[in-house]
Amino acid sequence: MGQRGSKVQVTGTDRAILQLKVSKDEIHKYTKKTELLINNERSRLKEMIKNNPKTYKNNASVRFLLKRIHYQEDLLQKASDQLINLENMVSNIEFKLVERRFVEGLKSGNEILKKLNKELANADELMDDVQEQIAYQNEINDILSRSIVGVENFEDEIDRELDDLEQEIIGKPISIDNMPSTEGLPKLEQEIPEEQKIPGETKITEGANRGKVALLAD
Incomplete structure (x- = not known):
C-alpha cells in the first residue's frame, strides 16, 4: 500500500473565510435571480398597461405588480450592499493573513540574522x-x-x-649580463672598405711593401 499524503491543516480562520465566500456566492446568485425576476415583471407590467391603456391605473393587479417590483428592487439593493460588505470583509481578512505571514517572516529573518551575528562575533x-x-x-x-x-x-x-x-x-x-667582460683585450684590425680609403694611401702602402721585399732579397 502506498503512503498517504499528509493532510493539510485547516484552521478556524480558513473555515471562516470559506463560509464568507460561500455566503457571498449565494448572495450573488440571489441578485442575479432577482434582477431577472424584476425584468420579467416589468415586461409583464408594460404589457398590462398596453392592453388596458384607460383603466390600468385602477387595475389592482397592475398596482400590486408595481409594488412587488419596488419591493424586489429594495431587496436587490440590500443584497448588493451585503455582497459589497462581504467582499470587503473577505479582502480585509485575506490581507491581514498576508500581513501576519509577512510579520512572521520578519521575525524569522531577524532570528536568523541574530544567530549569524552571534556566530561571526x-x-x-x-x-x-x-x-x-x-x-x-x-x-x-x-x-x-x-x-x-x-x-x-x-x-x-x-x-x-x-x-x-x-x-x-x-x-x-x-x-x-653574466658573460665575462672583454675590456683590456687587444682589438682586431678592421678592414677598411675601398670606398672609404684615402687616395694615394694605396700607393704609399704598396711602395713600402716593395721596399720590404727588396731588403729581404738582399
Whole structure:
C-alpha cells in the first residue's frame, strides 16, 4: 500500500473565510435571480398597461405588480450592499493573513540574522590574529636577511642564486649580463672598405711593401 499524503491543516480562520465566500456566492446568485425576476415583471407590467391603456391605473393587479417590483428592487439593493460588505470583509481578512505571514517572516529573518551575528562575533579577533601572524612572518624574514654577515643586498643575492639554480636545472641559456667582460683585450684590425680609403694611401702602402721585399732579397 502506498503512503498517504499528509493532510493539510485547516484552521478556524480558513473555515471562516470559506463560509464568507460561500455566503457571498449565494448572495450573488440571489441578485442575479432577482434582477431577472424584476425584468420579467416589468415586461409583464408594460404589457398590462398596453392592453388596458384607460383603466390600468385602477387595475389592482397592475398596482400590486408595481409594488412587488419596488419591493424586489429594495431587496436587490440590500443584497448588493451585503455582497459589497462581504467582499470587503473577505479582502480585509485575506490581507491581514498576508500581513501576519509577512510579520512572521520578519521575525524569522531577524532570528536568523541574530544567530549569524552571534556566530561571526569573533570574526574581528580572527582577522587580527591573521594579521599578527603575517607581521610575525615578515619580521622573521627581515631577521634572517640581516643575519648574513658581510653580504649586502641579500635579497638581490638570493634572486641571483635562484636564477643560477634555474639555469642548472632546466639548462637555461646564460644571460649576456653574466658573460665575462672583454675590456683590456687587444682589438682586431678592421678592414677598411675601398670606398672609404684615402687616395694615394694605396700607393704609399704598396711602395713600402716593395721596399720590404727588396731588403729581404738582399
